[in-house]
Amino acid sequence: MKTLKIIKIGGNIINNEVLLNEFLDDFATLETPKLLVHGGGKSASELSLKMGVEPKMVNGRRITDEETLEIITMVYGGKINKNIVAQLQARNANSVGFSGADGNTIVALKRPVKDIDYGFAGDVVNINTETISVLLANNIAPVFCAITHNQKGQLLNTNADTIASELAVALSKEYKVALYYCFEKNGVLSNIEDDNSVIEYINNQKFEQLKNEGIINDGMLPKIHNCLQSIQKGVSTVHIGNNKMPFEPHIKCTTFQQ
């Protein structure tokens, strides 16, 4: 089986032109097959405010009303996605931008309303890899924004970390998938104040221990849960680290184990 690298980048890279350029330089020279997933929360909030729509967040998740969904579709699917693709083409890295509607790749269901009505937020129910596989086989890198659809014409807002892990799991049937989450730190830290305190390995047991000891902050819990789930569902390797991590094999980062 060939190795497929799936890399997820978030706002800390997307909203920093220098970091983004550096990242795209690295991504462009990475050998194929490869796939990029991007978030972009800050830019959506900026446009929201420009248009007089106050962004609403609950537990770090965006409440996606109709107006917000339109903004997200424009910012994630349009502005950020098309610019990343154009920047990759400038580096001779052939790529095609995707939402989950394109190629019917990511089907989701609107999140049922319980305590909180998240609006047009989508929970992934199915991944169709055919179109992605055809492109990967032709050395074209799919670039995914964090939008899914319900196969009934409704676009939905889905967490970019989730999109990366769902794609990684689904593509593990055809590839040995290495999944990389890039963020602003060098990995999961045992001391949030010390960027060198990277926890190098996390498995289920270690995760329970870290939770019980209160070492990991709340924002990291779903991220780590996501990573452990991916490993259990067949993804070959999963790492959390900084923007250099996917390109430098000996750099310090957090690696997940079963």
Next chain:
Amino acid sequence: MKTLKIIKIGGNIINNEVLLNEFLDDFATLETPKLLVHGGGKSASELSLKMGVEPKMVNGRRITDEETLEIITMVYGGKINKNIVAQLQARNANSVGFSGADGNTIVALKRPVKDIDYGFAGDVVNINTETISVLLANNIAPVFCAITHNQKGQLLNTNADTIASELAVALSKEYKVALYYCFEKNGVLSNIEDDNSVIEYINNQKFEQLKNEGIINDGMLPKIHNCLQSIQKGVSTVHIGNNKMPFEPHIKCTTFQQ
């Protein structure tokens, strides 16, 4: 050679929900291979105004400053393109949204400044059909918005009619291409007040005659020129007509001839 249908739709369909749904119903049932090109000028102007950016037009062409380019990328590449793709998936018509940057399909040069500075307007210089061909061969319909790129990382605004004709010409090497321009009238009219006065055939000679007699209004001249050019460059058939025209072979419309 297989026949490929390329259909271009503009604002009159995109901005009318009933017409758009009807059109997408028809497009979804059309046999593959097929390709859709959409404009969407009115929606871009609406967002412009919402954001306090006054749309600037000269001779029916948009002046694309940096802010306007961003709006166009969001509206054409994000909002309209992703919604059309989601609507097609709801109709079981597999499709993938494209700008000219995706798959490096449409390379353009920023229009040189002469009398008028059009800003980030792009004139097409090269079409790469590889990615489109791979999708068409897999029964996936590419859906193009009117954005190109210069292969140096710059997105550019390009007329949707031009995109349709350039794609049609380039794909004529692999397919027998039938190109359809849908608009608000039944075809090119000899009497603008009478929607039944469709001129059924136009060739170069007839075009000269119509121009000399002042029968065709200024807005139609570049459209007709585009159509005649496409025929000369190898496109099999070119038609201008209403939104039903590509799906009903006996409907009245204007057909172009060499």
